[in-house]
Amino acid sequence: ERCGYPEVIYGLHKSAERILSASREILKLKTNVLISRINQEKANILITEFPDAFYCETAQIAYIGDFIQKFDSKLLIISAGTSDESVVKEAYYSALAFGLKPTLIQDLGVAGLHRLLAYKDELSQADCIIVAAGMEGALPSVVGGLTTAPIIAVPTSVGYGANMEGVTTMMAMLSSCASGLSVVNIDNGFGAAYAALRMIKTFEKK
Amino acid sequence: ERCGYPEVIYGLHKSAERILSASREILKLKTNVLISRINQEKANILITEFPDAFYCETAQIAYIGDFIQKFDSKLLIISAGTSDESVVKEAYYSALAFGLKPTLIQDLGVAGLHRLLAYKDELSQADCIIVAAGMEGALPSVVGGLTTAPIIAVPTSVGYGANMEGVTTMMAMLSSCASGLSVVNIDNGFGAAYAALRMIKTFEKK
Amino acid sequence: ERCGYPEVIYGLHKSAERILSASREILKLKTNVLISRINQEKANILITEFPDAFYCETAQIAYIGDFIQKFDSKLLIISAGTSDESVVKEAYYSALAFGLKPTLIQDLGVAGLHRLLAYKDELSQADCIIVAAGMEGALPSVVGGLTTAPIIAVPTSVGYGANMEGVTTMMAMLSSCASGLSVVNIDNGFGAAYAALRMIKTFEKK
Amino acid sequence: ERCGYPEVIYGLHKSAERILSASREILKLKTNVLISRINQEKANILITEFPDAFYCETAQIAYIGDFIQKFDSKLLIISAGTSDESVVKEAYYSALAFGLKPTLIQDLGVAGLHRLLAYKDELSQADCIIVAAGMEGALPSVVGGLTTAPIIAVPTSVGYGANMEGVTTMMAMLSSCASGLSVVNIDNGFGAAYAALRMIKTFEKK
Amino acid sequence: ERCGYPEVIYGLHKSAERILSASREILKLKTNVLISRINQEKANILITEFPDAFYCETAQIAYIGDFIQKFDSKLLIISAGTSDESVVKEAYYSALAFGLKPTLIQDLGVAGLHRLLAYKDELSQADCIIVAAGMEGALPSVVGGLTTAPIIAVPTSVGYGANMEGVTTMMAMLSSCASGLSVVNIDNGFGAAYAALRMIKTFEKK
Amino acid sequence: ERCGYPEVIYGLHKSAERILSASREILKLKTNVLISRINQEKANILITEFPDAFYCETAQIAYIGDFIQKFDSKLLIISAGTSDESVVKEAYYSALAFGLKPTLIQDLGVAGLHRLLAYKDELSQADCIIVAAGMEGALPSVVGGLTTAPIIAVPTSVGYGANMEGVTTMMAMLSSCASGLSVVNIDNGFGAAYAALRMIKTFEKK
Amino acid sequence: ERCGYPEVIYGLHKSAERILSASREILKLKTNVLISRINQEKANILITEFPDAFYCETAQIAYIGDFIQKFDSKLLIISAGTSDESVVKEAYYSALAFGLKPTLIQDLGVAGLHRLLAYKDELSQADCIIVAAGMEGALPSVVGGLTTAPIIAVPTSVGYGANMEGVTTMMAMLSSCASGLSVVNIDNGFGAAYAALRMIKTFEKK
Amino acid sequence: ERCGYPEVIYGLHKSAERILSASREILKLKTNVLISRINQEKANILITEFPDAFYCETAQIAYIGDFIQKFDSKLLIISAGTSDESVVKEAYYSALAFGLKPTLIQDLGVAGLHRLLAYKDELSQADCIIVAAGMEGALPSVVGGLTTAPIIAVPTSVGYGANMEGVTTMMAMLSSCASGLSVVNIDNGFGAAYAALRMIKTFEKK
């Protein structure tokens, strides 16, 4: 455990065996294991050994342990479109595994403001908001004007052409006219949940 | 006259003398002259010879001729912030010189939605909307969801760092989740007015 | 229906089942359904349930409903080369589904001016022109000098090396020496047709 | 007041008169005024009218109002080198104006680890840490491994050549191997303080 | 003399004294001297010592020696707009100094095809054509379809925003749909003339 | 025939049937057909109908017609490494089909100067030199200093990382310290041969 | 043998046969052969002919010859994470084949400083250090502050999004605040070992 | 002293007073002071207080202390052109201040191979070579093939257009076909000298 948080394995470039052996070692320490970016095929092998493990294919996340809520702060996770689903689900299940209390609302894109405005209460009651969007990445700017809560913007790679695989989205979020947004890497739902954890853990502890 | 429009001189890289001699030649043809990107110093020299010439320093536009409205369509020009003023004024005076009927509303940025929504009527009654924004360039996306009118998006170079002198803004607008937006070059208020002219002239003529 | 237009499903990242369920829901509202970026395999599943659905593999477009012309304005769609076919066909069938009256002429590239000039009449009679081109993207500039009609430029990803998957083409179109062109995203035939719809719907309604 | 925070004027592209008139209007509402990116010359004019105004040339920040601490959370602001001074001072005085309780420690660059490690206590006691660095932007990654507090990384434009005016630094911070960092725009000390405000205000209120 | 051509000094980063001393040394060898990228101020100092030296401020070129035609091939130099003047004049005077026989025609941009087509004879009779253009850089593509002569395309930095200081123009020319164009660096009129010299010298010698 | 040269089909994005039908139409006009970027599979289908057709898999070129030399000028084609083979063979067979007289020498990279210098005679006797190189693209600069012949530089996509799929190579060649080089698109062996054809055809005709 | 070092074949773009024939030719000269970037399939064919050949799939390196240590200097090779394994193993086996004496320590990333600091002795005793890291590439900067030995930084392509396939990492390393680091291409473990060889061979010879 | 080397002040963003006070503090420790990137104006103030200080305007380097040679290894510093002078002089005087034994030879660009080859002896006798070049940056590749010594390549910002202020040069050097080159930041003569110091100090100590 690097700095007091659950143990995480980044599964993308690792073989199933490697993920298994790393998991076994972590579990010896009686720590739960979160595996990100793990595909169905590797997950099947994992589940053969750990039949109780949780796995969500959309989020590409596996988790060996119990989802036990440890924090009370309201973490709201929203997305601009249904194409951002894998990213917000990565954020959602990471948050669950961290003991946070997340709520997920999808498809609140700025080209259909009425849908977003229908959730004004949820926005104003949240203690922390993760906002994922692809394409032009405008959603965090609009949300930033509707609430004073901390906002973690996650650019997604949804889009094509001028979108530059999410680079345009990320740069746009960093250039936002709404003050005090902070941004994580493209498609980094895990990192956004972790940023929320840093915040909530620190302040609930006080 | 290239294709039936007023004569335009792009003043940026031209000396005052060059602008003057070009203006004289055009005026012989009894055509009005619009000069874009002309600074105060060159404009002063122009005005010495043509004391009736119009000049707006903010827009860096000079015009020798009368502003005579020739078209009835409602052209709405809006901006996200007051820093976009030079761009929307370039669009506004170009439109005036083209005989269009423009209205200008500034500072409707998406981080303060209430201001934008206060102009819902103006938006829904417009026949064509020019939307200028810098930074993340989100305004055209939001407007695109509020109206079915044609929208010409103008990215401005307002911003810094990740904004990349307007390139991020432009790329974001081209990646918009709102369908049917079309985009002109960074800070190109003149081009946006010209695109409106192409549209309005063609359809009013019918 | 977001703002008064037909319902559109962007099919690229959606499974066949998801497209089917979304289609069923839209059809309950008695609205026609346009599905863009849908491949042959997914289209086959769609057609099993909706045998009358239209599908064009080149354009990757499916349509459940009747193509009924609602607008009289002349929409001309032209391309620089036959390699741009998928893009102009996306524009063409989108336009048909929107009730527009499009004509498609391909392979008018600027390295063979005679072919383009042979269509001068079509160009001058058009109320709106969609111009698709890849590589250096010069066609809209040349067309822009031959007509005063509104021009929607569509950069395509046809080319290699310095073409940067269409980014060079797009940037070149945005830098055009012909005034009043407006540009949509790379390969975005659908968006170009939608921009034409915004224009034609607004002005024919008047 | 957009969403419950002090009124801020972004002074960079505004004339002294514009800043003055905007300030007068805000002060009528009995709100304090923070002006960012305002140079000495404009500040002199401001101070003629508001002799009690605070001004820091390094930070390019002016403030009309009293610095009254409203929040108790410990905000630590650190930088990698003395060349990042203008950025961390922008963060520092913004934080002061927001009523936060900031501490500033400069010159903790990763090429001299001993200096950073000497401040381990300050790091572990902070409730929120703003970390500014230029060049390769490594400092937030190292800090991220030393503490579980929320970290707001500010890339600065200090460097040359491959540094690309801070773009490399920003991209590096977004790619950090330390989880849960979030990033603001290049040189955006104000935005970092504002992100801290969002967090502290929300959680202290609870 | 590196490989049989006149001696050239690239003046941009050199002081007047350095240019003078280099010129003196070359002249001892009885070779003529061409100095490129030399401004008026440095040229004045040069002319004090060499009163017969030729200088053109627009082209930023000085030449100590006689312009003696040594080759008969027809070198045509054309540009898209008058803003490209400094570049084509750099090409023109370099060509003259090399003993070539250049003709210069300006302002043949593709948005005004009639002007270009009026010069069809000049195009078809040329042995080599240097084509300079800024913005979208379409002119070489169109010329490439009108003639079988060798074409050297020179992108110029004329434009703004999406033009990226000529990079878009250069990339567009390299992506041209017209076959067999070759391209030199942005604003490199000298290099284009030198490429013509390589060709003409080699083939006239045969 | 666009401008007096053989008919060329760019095969990359075309189906075998499309290539076949286009070939048939061209052959009716008694012109030979050159097909570039055609893979083995499509070539097999072509050869079934045209058993005498030439095909080179490395060059991805097919040719229906006779290779008849029409020009006497010496065209030298050289490459820096054997990995550039597909590019120089595309140039070589294109040149053969155009009736040129090419010689091909491979693997003369600048890190092994002795090999290059061993071919000094070939270099000094050539009338036109096509120089292909990947990685840092230094070969044309060195050759440019060894000969006064016209040089057409072809950047190849050989390399990785900082090479940026040939973009670095291309930019480096355009920045060459050797004067009068001209450059074609990345991997564009066909275009280089065509540029040589333009030159040789024009000058041999005189 | 180009300049006194072992013969190396870059296997990536070469067929198994080509690698075999090149190997045979080199072995005739009684030189050992190192083949980089060779996959399992090609290696199998190689091993059929040379059953004693060494092959490491992770490093994609084959070696025909004996690993004989010729130099005594201590070459330390370290990496930030286990995902950098293929790169450091390419460096390791290249170094072995060159006769160097490498030690490899993995997973010393800066987000876990304690692990790095645990190897302080190894760092201070090394004569040359190869430091591989992906993501933000901070490890060489930290190592640069802990030791006065020569450091060769190898950026790896480990990461996603803002990492830009290692370009961000490379640019960050080149912008390092630690003086005297030098950098090789992305994933270029071989090049790093070769740079170490140049150094050690030159200085041990003295 | 960070890790056993002389104290260095990076003067670019520092005022003359700041440089003075930093210098005084360092001198108390009886360490010599090297100030890089210090202009004439600031240097004049420095020299008023330290009349014996060394200053070179071209290199923008000041040094308070004695140049005492401490190491015997031959450090060769070469450049491609005279425009690279400021960079190689920064390297040269840094090396002198470090106690190294540098030799400087300028203007050995690859377009004039004979000049480079004339220094073959110097190249083969050097223990370490710093190679600075701008434009296409080919010189290190050629030198890399002529010698087995360690080579530190310094890209310079000399060039224009496609040179991208040295980025092209840097990327080209990192892509070099010559093995074992390592690269420092653009114009970083100081860093190159420091890399040489790391190497020479480590190996002479043994």
Ligand SMILES: Nc1ncnc2c1ncn2[C@@H]1O[C@H](COP(=O)(O)O)[C@@H](O)[C@H]1O
């Ligand atoms: N999806 C993800 N994106 C970015 N970082 C991650 C992700 N998943 C895990 N990580 C980080 O990667 C580290 C594990 O890397 P490793 O030791 O290679 O498994 C953990 O400390 C996490 O902080």
Ligand SMILES: Nc1ncnc2c1ncn2[C@@H]1O[C@H](COP(=O)(O)O)[C@@H](O)[C@H]1O
């Ligand atoms: N080919 C396309 N390119 C860009 N946008 C599209 C395309 N096809 C559909 N859309 C837009 O995508 C939206 C539907 O997205 P979704 O709700 O994810 O299916 C519609 O409102 C369309 O405006």
Ligand SMILES: Nc1ncnc2c1ncn2[C@@H]1O[C@H](COP(=O)(O)O)[C@@H](O)[C@H]1O
């Ligand atoms: N490999 C190639 N690279 C660039 N252009 C090519 C290539 N092969 C053929 N062409 C050009 O493409 C045109 C044919 O395009 P198409 O009509 O689409 O077959 C010809 O006029 C050629 O000039």
Ligand SMILES: Nc1ncnc2c1ncn2[C@@H]1O[C@H](COP(=O)(O)O)[C@@H](O)[C@H]1O
């Ligand atoms: N020209 C230069 N380029 C890059 N780094 C430098 C340069 N000059 C000095 N440095 C580094 O900058 C550090 C001093 O920075 P500072 O403490 O801001 O004066 C020293 O440790 C040097 O390693």
Ligand SMILES: [Mg+2]
């Ligand atoms: Mg949606």
Ligand SMILES: [Mg+2]
């Ligand atoms: Mg505003």
Ligand SMILES: [Mg+2]
């Ligand atoms: Mg065609």
Ligand SMILES: [Mg+2]
């Ligand atoms: Mg420091």
Ligand SMILES: [Mg+2]
């Ligand atoms: Mg013109």
Ligand SMILES: [Mg+2]
């Ligand atoms: Mg070779």
Ligand SMILES: [Mg+2]
């Ligand atoms: Mg690790």
Ligand SMILES: [Mg+2]
């Ligand atoms: Mg030289």
